[in-house]
Amino acid sequence: xxxxxxxxxxxxxxxxxxxxxxxxxxxxxxxxxxxxxxxxxxxxxxxxxxxxxxxxxxxxxxxxxxxxxxxxxxxxxxxxxxx
Amino acid sequence: xxxxxxxxxxxxxxxxxxxxxxxxxxxxxxxxxxxxxxxxxxxxxxxxxxxxxxxxxxxxxxxxxxxxxxxxxxxxxxxxxxxxxxxxxxxxxxxxxxxxxxxxxxxxxxxxxxxxxxxxxxxxxxxxxxxxxxxxxxxxxxxxxxxxxxxxxxxxxxxxxxxxxxxxxxxxxxxxxxxxxxxxxxxxxxxxxxxxxxxxxxxxxxxxxxxxxxxxxxxxxxxxxxxxxxxxxxxxxxxxxxxxxxxxxxxxxxxxxxxxxxxxxxxxxxxxxxxxxxxxxxxxxxxxxxxxxxxxxxxxxxxxxxxxxxxxxxxxxxxxxxxxxxxxxxxxxxxxxxxxxxxxxxxxxxxxxxxxxxxxxxxxxxxxxxxxxxxxxxxxxxxxxxxxxx
Numbered sequence: 001x002x003x004x005x006x007x008x009x010x011x012x013x014x015x016x017x018x019x020x021x022x023x024x025x026x027x028x029x030x031x032x033x034x035x036x037x038x039x040x041x042x043x044x045x046x047x048x049x050x051x052x053x054x055x056x057x058x059x060x061x062x063x064x065x066x067x068x069x070x071x072x073x074x075x076x077x078x079x080x081x082x083x
Numbered sequence: 084x085x086x087x088x089x090x091x092x093x094x095x096x097x098x099x100x101x102x103x104x105x106x107x108x109x110x111x112x113x114x115x116x117x118x119x120x121x122x123x124x125x126x127x128x129x130x131x132x133x134x135x136x137x138x139x140x141x142x143x144x145x146x147x148x149x150x151x152x153x154x155x156x157x158x159x160x161x162x163x164x165x166x167x168x169x170x171x172x173x174x175x176x177x178x179x180x181x182x183x184x185x186x187x188x189x190x191x192x193x194x195x196x197x198x199x200x201x202x203x204x205x206x207x208x209x210x211x212x213x214x215x216x217x218x219x220x221x222x223x224x225x226x227x228x229x230x231x232x233x234x235x236x237x238x239x240x241x242x243x244x245x246x247x248x249x250x251x252x253x254x255x256x257x258x259x260x261x262x263x264x265x266x267x268x269x270x271x272x273x274x275x276x277x278x279x280x281x282x283x284x285x286x287x288x289x290x291x292x293x294x295x296x297x298x299x300x301x302x303x304x305x306x307x308x309x310x311x312x313x314x315x316x317x318x319x320x321x322x323x324x325x326x327x328x329x330x331x332x333x334x335x336x337x338x339x340x341x342x343x344x345x346x347x348x349x350x351x352x353x354x355x356x357x358x359x360x361x362x363x364x365x366x367x368x369x370x371x372x373x374x375x376x377x378x379x380x381x382x383x384x385x386x387x388x389x390x391x392x393x394x395x396x397x398x399x400x401x402x403x404x405x406x407x408x409x410x411x412x413x414x415x416x417x418x419x420x421x422x423x424x425x426x427x428x429x430x431x432x433x434x435x436x437x438x439x440x441x442x443x444x445x446x447x448x449x450x451x452x453x454x455x456x457x458x459x460x461x462x463x464x465x466x467x468x469x470x471x472x473x
Binding site: 014036044046047059 | 467
């Protein structure tokens with residue numbers, strides 16, 4: 001699980017240089033992510049973890065922190081494994 | 084560029100050659116443009132109209148909706164082949180290229196973020212271009228600051244009511260579906276509005292300098308009702324993810340379109356400078372002319388390589404494709420303007436007439452530096468979203 005968060009953290013580091021992102025820090029409140037970066041984050045999560053983010057997943061609470069993103073991935077991957 | 088060709092489990096290396104299928108497709112696109120587009124582009128430009136017969140030809144050849152997945156009803160073109168199509172169309176006529184850009188960007192956003200109900204209702208028709216799509220973003224007082232749109236939507240009954248005004252909407256005169264960015268519940272949202280919706284009206288806009296034939300319109304939404312299923316994505320994600328996805332594709336398309344203009348300038352200049360004589364020799368023998376030609380050649384090739392790079396990343400689903408597309412659009416649009424400016428200069432007085440296409444190329448090239456994010460917005464965006472290592 002931590003491995004997933006590490007991968008996301010590495011991806012996000014290009015937008016937040018010199019900031020060590022904590023698992024529960026709000027990436028939007030920090031002000032580093034603009035709309036383009038948010039779009040790229042979705043693309044990254046889909047490609048890196050082999051999931052599809054649908055329109056119903058568009059909720060800031062799914063992307064707000066590393067923990068939130070990890071929970072989203074957990075739900076998506078569990079759902080895929082059960083399909 | 085063959086991202087699919089892997090001989091082992093390793094990541095694919097960089098292949099700088101087009102596949103046979105891509106080369107053959109480019110030849111088909113070139114023949115189509117040579118026969119059906121380029122000879123008429125000047126007339127369409129003067130008349131400010133791409134004719135319906137040409138749009139039908141584009142549709143019949145599968146050129147509209149070509150980047151959408153086959154199972155959605157689209158053509159399933161890979162990103163590179165789509166770029167080649169865009170370049171070839173722009174070599175002939177940027178107004179035709181702009182139809183491809185706006186239709187595909189909206190159809191893709193609809194398939195990316197539209198609800199199942201909405202996709203079932205209009206998705207396949209949009210992917211097949213049986214319904215033409217356009218993006219309704221710009222307003223009389225809102226351009227680069229897209230988040231400042233004033234058009235509003237409020238919930239009413241089982242849908243939403245839109246009120247507001249959009250301007251400079253490419254192909255707004257004939258589009259069947261509009262992806263409209265609005266303010267809703269204090270956030271940004273995107274709705275798909277059919278042209279036959281009650282409370283929707285449009286007026287042609289004339290007299291624009293570049294891509295003159297792209298049937299611009301102003302749109303009015305006067306208590307315009309759409310069902311709730313016409314919301315694309317979620318409220319709050321209209322700009323960042325829905326229109327953002329559309330613009331991401333639009334920038335890719337415009338970047339290739341700018342390469343097409345630059346190539347058209349180069350073609351025109353190589354021919355003109357080889358045939359016209361001044362001071363007893365062809366223009367192409369003069370070293371200052373050679374300098375302009377060389378700048379045009381290197382700029383065009385550099386822009387095309389940036390587009391290949393962006394296309395490759397987009398094809399493999401790499402999120403870096405978005406940043407590389409910013410760079411490609413930024414460079415290619417500026418290169419197109421430089422090429423067109425030099426092309427007019429090399430043609431002298433002839434370049435200022437409608438007897439030669441280079442004045443149109445210059446007008447059309449200027450548009451590429453403004454649409455889908457101006458050059459100045461690209462500068463801000465690239466610095467904030469730098470691409471990764473090559």
